[in-house]
Amino acid sequence: MINDAIGFFFSQFGLSTGQIEGLLATALGRGGDYADLYFEYRINNSVAFEERIIKTASRSVAQGVGVRVIAGDKTGYAYTEEIAIESIRQAAATASFIARTGGTTEPLGVNATANLHDLYKVETPVSAIDLSHKINLLKQADEVARAFDQRIREVQAGVHDEMKYVMIATSDGRLVGDVQPLVRMGMTCIADDDGNRQVGRGGGGGRVGIEFFEEAMTPEAMARAVAGQAIIQLEAVPAPAGTMEVVLGPGWPGILLHEAVGHGLESDFNRKGSSAFTGRLGERVASELCTVVDDGTIPGRRGSLNIDDEGQPTGRTVLIEKGVLCAYMSDHLNAELMGAAPTGNGRRQSYKHIPLPRMTNTFMMAGDSDPQAIIRSVKRGLYAVQFAGGQVDITNGEFAFSASEAYLIEDGKVTAPVRGATLRGNGPEALKRVTAVGNDLQLDSGVGMCGKEGQQIPVGVGLPTIKISEMTVGGTRA
Amino acid sequence: MRYELTKATAQRLAGEAVRRGASAAEVFMKRRKEFAVSVRLGDVEKVKEAIDQTLGLRVLIDGQQASVSCSDFSEDVVLQVLGEAIELARATSPDESAGLPEASEMASELPDLDLFDEEIERLPTEKKIDMALAAERAAQDYSERIINFDGGGLDTASSTIVLANSLGFAGEYQRTLISLAAVPVAADDQGRLQRDYWYDMRRRLDELAEPEAIGRMAAERTLRKLNGRSVPTQSVPVVFDPLMAASLLGHLFEGLSGEAIFRRSSFLVDQLGESIASPRLTVVDDGLKKGGLGSRPFDGEGLPTRRTVLIRDGILESYLLNSYTARKLGLRSTGNAARGLVGAPSVNAGNLTIEAGTHTPAEIIGAVTRGLYLTEMIGQGVNIVTGDYSRSAGGLWIENGELTFPVQGVTIAGNLKEMLRAVEMVGNDLNFRSQVVAPTLLIGRMTISA
Numbered sequence: 001m002i003n004d005a006i007g008f009f010f011s012q013f014g015l016s017t018g019q020i021e022g023l024l025a026t027a028l029g030r031g032g033d034y035a036d037l038y039f040e041y042r043i044n045n046s047v048a049f050e051e052r053i054i055k056t057a058s059r060s061v062a063q064g065v066g067v068r069v070i071a072g073d074k075t076g077y078a079y080t081e082e083i084a085i086e087s088i089r090q091a092a093a094t095a096s097f098i099a100r101t102g103g104t105t106e107p108l109g110v111n112a113t114a115n116l117h118d119l120y121k122v123e124t125p126v127s128a129i130d131l132s133h134k135i136n137l138l139k140q141a142d143e144v145a146r147a148f149d150q151r152i153r154e155v156q157a158g159v160h161d162e163m164k165y166v167m168i169a170t171s172d173g174r175l176v177g178d179v180q181p182l183v184r185m186g187m188t189c190i191a192d193d194d195g196n197r198q199v200g201r202g203g204g205g206g207r208v209g210i211e212f213f214e215e216a217m218t219p220e221a222m223a224r225a226v227a228g229q230a231i232i233q234l235e236a237v238p239a240p241a242g243t244m245e246v247v248l249g250p251g252w253p254g255i256l257l258h259e260a261v262g263h264g265l266e267s268d269f270n271r272k273g274s275s276a277f278t279g280r281l282g283e284r285v286a287s288e289l290c291t292v293v294d295d296g297t298i299p300g301r302r303g304s305l306n307i308d309d310e311g312q313p314t315g316r317t318v319l320i321e322k323g324v325l326c327a328y329m330s331d332h333l334n335a336e337l338m339g340a341a342p343t344g345n346g347r348r349q350s351y352k353h354i355p356l357p358r359m360t361n362t363f364m365m366a367g368d369s370d371p372q373a374i375i376r377s378v379k380r381g382l383y384a385v386q387f388a389g390g391q392v393d394i395t396n397g398e399f400a401f402s403a404s405e406a407y408l409i410e411d412g413k414v415t416a417p418v419r420g421a422t423l424r425g426n427g428p429e430a431l432k433r434v435t436a437v438g439n440d441l442q443l444d445s446g447v448g449m450c451g452k453e454g455q456q457i458p459v460g461v462g463l464p465t466i467k468i469s470e471m472t473v474g475g476t477r478a
Numbered sequence: 479m480r481y482e483l484t485k486a487t488a489q490r491l492a493g494e495a496v497r498r499g500a501s502a503a504e505v506f507m508k509r510r511k512e513f514a515v516s517v518r519l520g521d522v523e524k525v526k527e528a529i530d531q532t533l534g535l536r537v538l539i540d541g542q543q544a545s546v547s548c549s550d551f552s553e554d555v556v557l558q559v560l561g562e563a564i565e566l567a568r569a570t571s572p573d574e575s576a577g578l579p580e581a582s583e584m585a586s587e588l589p590d591l592d593l594f595d596e597e598i599e600r601l602p603t604e605k606k607i608d609m610a611l612a613a614e615r616a617a618q619d620y621s622e623r624i625i626n627f628d629g630g631g632l633d634t635a636s637s638t639i640v641l642a643n644s645l646g647f648a649g650e651y652q653r654t655l656i657s658l659a660a661v662p663v664a665a666d667d668q669g670r671l672q673r674d675y676w677y678d679m680r681r682r683l684d685e686l687a688e689p690e691a692i693g694r695m696a697a698e699r700t701l702r703k704l705n706g707r708s709v710p711t712q713s714v715p716v717v718f719d720p721l722m723a724a725s726l727l728g729h730l731f732e733g734l735s736g737e738a739i740f741r742r743s744s745f746l747v748d749q750l751g752e753s754i755a756s757p758r759l760t761v762v763d764d765g766l767k768k769g770g771l772g773s774r775p776f777d778g779e780g781l782p783t784r785r786t787v788l789i790r791d792g793i794l795e796s797y798l799l800n801s802y803t804a805r806k807l808g809l810r811s812t813g814n815a816a817r818g819l820v821g822a823p824s825v826n827a828g829n830l831t832i833e834a835g836t837h838t839p840a841e842i843i844g845a846v847t848r849g850l851y852l853t854e855m856i857g858q859g860v861n862i863v864t865g866d867y868s869r870s871a872g873g874l875w876i877e878n879g880e881l882t883f884p885v886q887g888v889t890i891a892g893n894l895k896e897m898l899r900a901v902e903m904v905g906n907d908l909n910f911r912s913q914v915v916a917p918t919l920l921i922g923r924m925t926i927s928a
Binding site for chain 1: 518521522523524525526527528529530531532543544545546547548549550555559562563566567569570571572573576626628629663670671672673703706711712713741742743747819820821822856857858859861863864866868869870872886887888889890891892893925926927928
């Protein structure tokens, strides 16, 4: 599929290698160390099913080229939505103003290369299949959710798919491309028991074809999980308030890592010295049981990419090894400035956005403990299995993530479900309190979205069952 | 041939959709010129400058509905997506609540809301950079403990918005925006870092706060966080500073939105006419405020915007509605339709405000014997269906009516239903640097967890 993207842009918009080299030269015309062009053509489709009908369907087509010039630690950026030489040249000229030192870097001739990875072997992307297939999935999900329990009153479900062609040309001579499919099916259920109203949410997907919803996550499985969550919440009691032992279930609770250490290990903050993890490479930041990895090379995952949005192959970066901090995640600019190797973590929301160091799939490696034994080891605590979202202040390390499905643990047994409570901790300290790591690593189902500096990108998280010896639970029952 | 961004184009395309089989159509076009500069340690860090544009088309075939958008205005692309919209609409189910507003309700006399400032258009790049650097410098000069910066800069945007539909409505307006922020980082004696920010955002250049004032406030807030510590788990009064009170108002908006109400996924369902909050609370949405960040002459469906009292002295008087949610609820649109690029219109606020009370912030803090002055929250943890509220928090501890040490590493929890009733004092300190604005509020009791 790789050179399909380069071929697509060249033929669709009448481009040539010579013209691309000319554009890079214009970008570096006033000076600077590096320039790149990011071509994007993107189709997004959506279909919404609610109140038992196909409420609405939509389709968006977007395209553009972003031109970036780097001079030292400064970035100039401009974009155009007209993929035509003259418009891109104007954008390149605008971006070039960041450099004031006079032309020094000559762009190398670009050579198209194939990608190292081929992570999305999708025969027929969901964006190309007939709407009726997607509608059938939603109808099935709706029926199962409503049949699950008569207290399920409202059911909303949707399929959102995307097809993105990208082509990236760099002043150090690279010309690469990628065709990136992405799909997500999501559902929300409202349960109503005589005025006691509760909500369940869920879904899944990835860089996969429609077969994903016949095997990995069927509409039935999604519907039972989401309706089930809403019904469980009907019985929920107030969550406890205070510090206690917390057991996190496998999969999506990996959001703990994304917030506690993930953002804090992005190299822009560390290069600038504003992260709680700045200058701490080689130090212990977690218990010995913790090995945390960011891996963009896992086939088919929502957070995976063949190449990052700067044209660098993605990689597997061990961030924390047996509790010791060993790496940051870098984009081109910060890797250069820190004298570090690139890690393939330069991502951007679209051609309108400047790349930043971002995560891909961030998870903890499996340990040796039996998950059931972990729960049995807790006298009084919380067992949290689903979360809404989270956030972090990377400077002081304070992070929070909000449980949407959690239970009390009493004398080693999972008992009553509790109403949503936020768990909080401090990044460099929280993982030092991980006292057990299960053997059941799971990655999330494929619904994660991460925001940073106004840029939303798809990501993945993962976790085995883990026990944290103490964590603040923000309940109402002190 | 490329289409121009004009009312005439939008009307023509709406007509073309009808010609091709739609019973009704609506066309939205937007062009935005954006500029953003971020600065760091006395120099420019990033500069971005571009123009973007989009066209969105919604078609209805009786009750069936679909929408498309594109950023390429060339004729063949636009007509291609228009055809796709008709096809997509035919694949959806008829929905009797879907449809354009009544022709008689469309906005006719469009008010001039003073949303466009020529001075922002004309502001030279060098001046923008100077302003951003001035804010940073003022923060730096405030204290030697300010050792770094992370983010901060100046943004401007200038947009043209066009909306037309097959009922004959066509409207256009322009607006400008300028915002300036400083994000200092400070270190305590042990080298532990804290970061905070301050900003201002307006539609007119002459209303923007002085860069130096923004920088000084950012530095003050950052220094205020140094040496923060937690407090034991307890239930106490919490004073929400204006930004925190605005975030609460934002959650109230989600609960009052017609979208949540018709789906019965709000804690405010079935409560029109009921007392849902303290009698000290009056909440108003105003789409017509001159120069307001949330103002516009017509909503996302072309209906006139207006001023709506949502909560009056604690009584729920109105939800915020668009045509669809109004039909679902047997009510009338409040002129709060939001138009995204694609999708059916949703609901947004205009200028949403908790009306000022009579107390100064100092009086409110002075009234608390022991409690938390809340200045920062992170995390989600707000369930609009149930009202459950649980967020990580930071601020200053109040002891005998005085602000004392900084607090960090705690959560606050409660339920929005109770929190609204427990508003005991409302401040007089409204500042319209956002679309959602509130004064300082005292909430009688919340659970702090550590």
